[in-house]
Amino acid sequence: MSGLAGVIKTILCLEKGxxxxxxxxxxxxxxxxxxxWHMALPLETMAWPSRGLRRxxxxxxxxxxxxxxxxxxxxxxxxxxxxxSGNHDTAADECSSDLSSTAGHIVNGYSSQExxxxxxxxxxxxxERIANSYSNFFLSEDRDVHSIRLDFLSHTLSSRRSHFDFxxxxxxxxxxxxxxxxxxxLPKFHRISNHGNVVLVFTGQGAQWVGMxxxxxxxxxxxxxVLRSQGFLQFFGCEWDLLEIFSGNSVASFNRPILSQPLCxxxxxxxxxxxxxxxxxxxxxxxxxxxxxxx
Numbered sequence: 001m002s003g004l005a006g007v008i009k010t011i012l013c014l015e016k017g018x019x020x021x022x023x024x025x026x027x028x029x030x031x032x033x034x035x036x037w038h039m040a041l042p043l044e045t046m047a048w049p050s051r052g053l054r055r056x057x058x059x060x061x062x063x064x065x066x067x068x069x070x071x072x073x074x075x076x077x078x079x080x081x082x083x084x085s086g087n088h089d090t091a092a093d094e095c096s097s098d099l100s101s102t103a104g105h106i107v108n109g110y111s112s113q114e115x116x117x118x119x120x121x122x123x124x125x126x127x128e129r130i131a132n133s134y135s136n137f138f139l140s141e142d143r144d145v146h147s148i149r150l151d152f153l154s155h156t157l158s159s160r161r162s163h164f165d166f167x168x169x170x171x172x173x174x175x176x177x178x179x180x181x182x183x184x185x186l187p188k189f190h191r192i193s194n195h196g197n198v199v200l201v202f203t204g205q206g207a208q209w210v211g212m213x214x215x216x217x218x219x220x221x222x223x224x225x226v227l228r229s230q231g232f233l234q235f236f237g238c239e240w241d242l243l244e245i246f247s248g249n250s251v252a253s254f255n256r257p258i259l260s261q262p263l264c265x266x267x268x269x270x271x272x273x274x275x276x277x278x279x280x281x282x283x284x285x286x287x288x289x290x291x292x293x294x295x
């Protein structure tokens with residue numbers, strides 16, 4: 001356990017670029033020649049002594065002889081050195097001002113995209129209590145409010161909490177926006193049925209509209225499905241760029257039958273892939289006209 005605690009502590013130090021002090025230090029063993037060995041004991045919180053890659057090692061020596069040694073690099077510089085990008089919480093130094101561009105749309109540590117926050121309760125009144133609790137917290141002067149990552153909170157509420165029969169949700173892109181949504185009250189729904197009763201209806205051509213599915217392109221699963229359909233179209237010689245069309249603003253292009261029918265079908269297939277990725281399986285489906293392709 002001490003080794004795991006050391007790993008967690010070291011990861012936090014690498015993320016924040018800060019070295020925490022040694023706890024409970026009183027007197028140095030005179031046989032330890034730290035100056036000669038170019039070593040030091042941090043007796044107070046200090047900034048990371050160098051720029052660029054932060055690297056630390058963690059040793060764990062068990063009483064029974066089990067020894068382990070781990071070398072850790074900070075996530076930002078590790079990804080940067082390999083031309084990769086990903087979500088992380090690493091604080092950049094002055095030489096790494098492009099941190100936000102490699103952090104998966106995370107700016108100043110917080111996601112600028114709208115997040116879905118799901119809430120559930122064992123009883124109907126519990127949803128109101130939960131909403132008031134979160135609202136009071138976000139509107140308070142508690143210093144911990146400013147350290148809340150909305151994308152982390154969204155993941156925790158949706159994937160790390162029990163799902164009870166009474167459920168609701170909020171969609172927000174900032175702490176203040178979420179607080180206002182909760183203060184006004186969560187949407188009210190009937191008690192969730194124990195039986196799968198989701199029915200999907202697939203529409204045919206004619207339901208298209210400019211901007212449909214545009215915001216969903218930021219979702220990796222949805223976007224991957226659209227690109228997969230793009231590959232099939234290109235195989236048959238099609239010159240359309242689906243991402244360009246779905247992201248565009250041309251009414252004329254959407255209303256052309258040669259485009260509207262495949263666009264509706266591709267969008268519905270991508271929606272199905274996304275819903276399946278989220279674990280949502282319908283109890284029944286029905287399709288009309290070209291919607292039968294998506295069905």
